[in-house]
Amino acid sequence: MSEPLANQTGQRASSAQRPASPVKHKKERGGTLFLTCMLLLIGTILLAGLFGLAAAGYRSTLASLQSAQVRYISEAGIVRAIARLDAEPNWRNGWQAVPFGAGTFTVRIEDGGLADSRIGLTQQTAPRFVTIHSDAGIPPRAKHKIRVVYDLQQKKIVKWAE
DSSP, rough: OOOBBOOOOOOOOOOTTSSSOOOOOOGGTHHHHHHHHHHEEEEEHHHHHHHHHHHHHHHHHHHHHHHHHHHHHHHHHHHHHHHHHHOTTTTOOOOEEEETTTEEEEEEEEEEEEEHHTTTTTTOOOOOOEEEEEEEETTEEEHHHEEEEEEEETTTEEEOOO
């Protein structure tokens, strides 16, 4: 058996002074690599979850914005139809797919309305009330409908339904 080398003073080197062996025990091999991989996996999962939340928030905000926009487009169709009826009380043609902002609106006009039957007007008399239907849409899915009963004599809205 060989003896440990002596240091400069002539004493033998003790085991505490020997340099550490670069060879690790079998149980310690790959433990750090496994821990690093697990931390990377957990970090990736957390980031994916955060990106998913951010995307859901964006979609929700976009849907809310489009909902407000399509409502105002539908209202624009009502306002435009009322202005035309005030200028031409016999106008009943309406409009099809009128571009407005990011979407379109369609307006349909019908003689009479719920109010005519309440005040006892018949079809033989000139219609005092008209029903205005405004349907608006922003592609691909945002849609909104408004129905208004308008008094042609008093020039005011009698009923508003969405």
